[in-house]
Amino acid sequence: MxxxxxxxxRRELNEAERVLEQYVVSRVSLATEVxxxxxxxxxxxxxxxxxxxxxxxxxxxxxxLPSIAAAFECFHSASLLHDDVVDEALARRGKQAARMKWxxxxxxxxxxxxxxxxxxxxxxxxxxxxxxxxTQAVMETAEGELLEITHQNNPDYDRQTYMKIIEGKTAALxxxxxxxxxxxxxxxxxxxxxxxxxxxxxxxxFQLTDDxxxxxxxxxxxxxxxxxxxxxGRLTLPLxxxxxxxxxxxxxxxxxxxxxxxxxxxxMRSAIDIVKESGGIQTTLECAGAHIERAKSYMTAFRPxxxxxxxxxxxxxxxxxxx
Amino acid sequence: MxxxxxxxxRRELNEAERVLEQYVVSRVSLATEVxxxxxxxxxxxxxxxxxxxxxxxxxxxxxxLPSIAAAFECFHSASLLHDDVVDEALARRGKQAARMKWxxxxxxxxxxxxxxxxxxxxxxxxxxxxxxxxTQAVMETAEGELLEITHQNNPDYDRQTYMKIIEGKTAALxxxxxxxxxxxxxxxxxxxxxxxxxxxxxxxxFQLTDDxxxxxxxxxxxxxxxxxxxxxGRLTLPLxxxxxxxxxxxxxxxxxxxxxxxxxxxxMRSAIDIVKESGGIQTTLECAGAHIERAKSYMTAFRPxxxxxxxxxxxxxxxxxxx
Numbered sequence: 001m002x003x004x005x006x007x008x009x010r011r012e013l014n015e016a017e018r019v020l021e022q023y024v025v026s027r028v029s030l031a032t033e034v035x036x037x038x039x040x041x042x043x044x045x046x047x048x049x050x051x052x053x054x055x056x057x058x059x060x061x062x063x064x065l066p067s068i069a070a071a072f073e074c075f076h077s078a079s080l081l082h083d084d085v086v087d088e089a090l091a092r093r094g095k096q097a098a099r100m101k102w103x104x105x106x107x108x109x110x111x112x113x114x115x116x117x118x119x120x121x122x123x124x125x126x127x128x129x130x131x132x133x134x135t136q137a138v139m140e141t142a143e144g145e146l147l148e149i150t151h152q153n154n155p156d157y158d159r160q161t162y163m164k165i166i167e168g169k170t171a172a173l174x175x176x177x178x179x180x181x182x183x184x185x186x187x188x189x190x191x192x193x194x195x196x197x198x199x200x201x202x203x204x205x206f207q208l209t210d211d212x213x214x215x216x217x218x219x220x221x222x223x224x225x226x227x228x229x230x231x232x233g234r235l236t237l238p239l240x241x242x243x244x245x246x247x248x249x250x251x252x253x254x255x256x257x258x259x260x261x262x263x264x265x266x267x268m269r270s271a272i273d274i275v276k277e278s279g280g281i282q283t284t285l286e287c288a289g290a291h292i293e294r295a296k297s298y299m300t301a302f303r304p305x306x307x308x309x310x311x312x313x314x315x316x317x318x319x320x321x322x323x
Numbered sequence: 324m325x326x327x328x329x330x331x332x333r334r335e336l337n338e339a340e341r342v343l344e345q346y347v348v349s350r351v352s353l354a355t356e357v358x359x360x361x362x363x364x365x366x367x368x369x370x371x372x373x374x375x376x377x378x379x380x381x382x383x384x385x386x387x388l389p390s391i392a393a394a395f396e397c398f399h400s401a402s403l404l405h406d407d408v409v410d411e412a413l414a415r416r417g418k419q420a421a422r423m424k425w426x427x428x429x430x431x432x433x434x435x436x437x438x439x440x441x442x443x444x445x446x447x448x449x450x451x452x453x454x455x456x457x458t459q460a461v462m463e464t465a466e467g468e469l470l471e472i473t474h475q476n477n478p479d480y481d482r483q484t485y486m487k488i489i490e491g492k493t494a495a496l497x498x499x500x501x502x503x504x505x506x507x508x509x510x511x512x513x514x515x516x517x518x519x520x521x522x523x524x525x526x527x528x529f530q531l532t533d534d535x536x537x538x539x540x541x542x543x544x545x546x547x548x549x550x551x552x553x554x555x556g557r558l559t560l561p562l563x564x565x566x567x568x569x570x571x572x573x574x575x576x577x578x579x580x581x582x583x584x585x586x587x588x589x590x591m592r593s594a595i596d597i598v599k600e601s602g603g604i605q606t607t608l609e610c611a612g613a614h615i616e617r618a619k620s621y622m623t624a625f626r627p628x629x630x631x632x633x634x635x636x637x638x639x640x641x642x643x644x645x646x
Binding site: 030 | 461
């Protein structure tokens with residue numbers, strides 16, 4: 001499905017891959033090795049795809065687009081390198097996390113290096129206004145993650161805080177891809193607002209489905225272990241819903257699981273069951289669906305085109321993906 | 324002595340402090356708390372002092388200088404937050420390291436946030452050429468640290484590699500302070516080269532004396548535990564010299580200490596004694612002295628002034644400091 005979606009931007013996407021391969025290199029061979037491992041461990045390149053489609057939809061000239069798309073992917077990968085350290089993750093996208101292969105120290109520094117590469121790329125290829133927007137979005141990402149950690153292992157935590165966290169840690173960078181596309185096209189403020197909002201809501205839905213997959217997916221499809229949010233004391237919407245509905249014994253079990261530092265298999269299975277039975281997964285998917293609908297509504301600002309179709313398909317894909 | 328040195332730039336330095344206090348804040352209170360703890364844990368502000376003096380010497384207009392000085396200090400503090408995680412440090416400047424107070428996760432993310440603040444500050448206050456130079460220097464800093472880790476616990480390691488590491492991890496940011504001052508003054512390329520070289524050699528000497536203090540200082544004066552380089556398997560010049568000269572039993576002891584993961588007090592004392600007896604400390608101080616002389620030679624490009632005197636005093640201070 002993603003292949004189909006990417007048809008209108010195949011050339012720019014290939015060019016962005018080339019930039020990633022050729023630009024993100026260091027005189028220190030270990031730095032190159034770690035960052036290329038992280039980048040080559042291909043995710044879905046959702047952010048570059050979204051940015052490139054939106055830029056084409058808005059009518060941006062294509063010269064600088066691949067470098068900017070590559071920079072956005074670099075910011076994302078840099079934050080993954082740090083997140084793996086922060087989350088003490090074992091695996092990422094079905095492969096060993098960099099920190100398991102090279103250790104925390106190297107992951108932190110390689111993330112810093114990658115961040116520098118991303119900053120350089122953006123500085124070289126984009127107008128000051130896009131650069132400002134990027135700095136702002138990257139800052140919001142870090143703030144969202146800090147806010148999340150503040151609430152780790154905290155059972156008294158509500159939907160509002162959860163939404164604030166995911167708007168920062170995930171949706172800010174998505175929104176930047178939409179807004180950046182408009183800036184590169186010198187689009188009207190109405191179009192800029194539409195693309196930014198489209199991308200932000202897709203980003204929110206992406207995180208919501210991610211949080212569902214952490215309960216409902218399989219280790220194999222996810223490429224990381226299921227239940228990791230609970231294991232790390234992260235209260236996501238599926239569990240928040242379960243906790244809101246739970247009474248007595250169930251409530252105690254969830255609280256215990258969330259506060260526990262060493263979660264037994266039994267506790268994990270029981271918590272996952274409670275989440276499933278409470279309808280937490282269904283509610284979260286509905287919430288994601290509503291954000292995708294909201295996202296798509298912003299597309300009415302544009303005339304029909306193959307790029308618009310692709311963006312709409314991308315929004316649907318985020319909702320329907322199984323990994 | 325630093326007070327005397329700072330006389331010509333007292334106003335700008337105070338203003339830089341105000342920028343640090345007022346600009347480096349987050350909507351996430353924890354982020355503000357951690358970064359303000361790190362920044363307020365005042366180091367000597369050597370980088371801002373060097374930048375401001377050099378900028379005044381080169382004749383830069385003063386409006387934007389405090390913000391840029393603050394940004395340089397932020398980059399430095401951000402890298403300290405990450406270094407403490409990388410080095411598993413317990414203390415920093417006589418106070419508990421942030422990672423001991425809030426944990427590794429928060430230190431990594433707070434460092435990222437501070438980095439964003441620094442990038443924003445630079446972007447808002449400086450011309451594109453200074454921004455490029457900054458990105459480049461920050462990248463060299465990360466690369467130098469990565470190179471250092473590559474050689475951790477490696478006894479077969481030479482002076483050349485050591486110099487490459489400290490030129491990256493420490494001197495690159497110093498050099499930026501000199502070069503940045505020239506850029507802000509729109510100085511001639513000869514003056515730019517002179518200020519950059521002055522600052523780079525001061526930076527190299529700073530790291531060399533730091534590495535001496537790690538063997539010859541006291542815990543109290545250093546604000547961190549003496550011997551930490553050896554404990555973390557870092558081969559610095561004092562030890563390299565000792566290793567070059569050592570034979571048989573002594574050589575074995577150094578190698579063992581460097582490779583050991585749990586260094587006993589006895590091993591540590593013995594290694595420190597070998598370093599002192601080998602003349603490793605004297606040689607390193609001489610090397611630092613040579614870099615300070617080299618640095619000062621670049622000052623002949625400028626006419627005598629109170630700023631030039633202060634820069635020369637600053638260079639001497641770096642060599643003579645006891646902490």
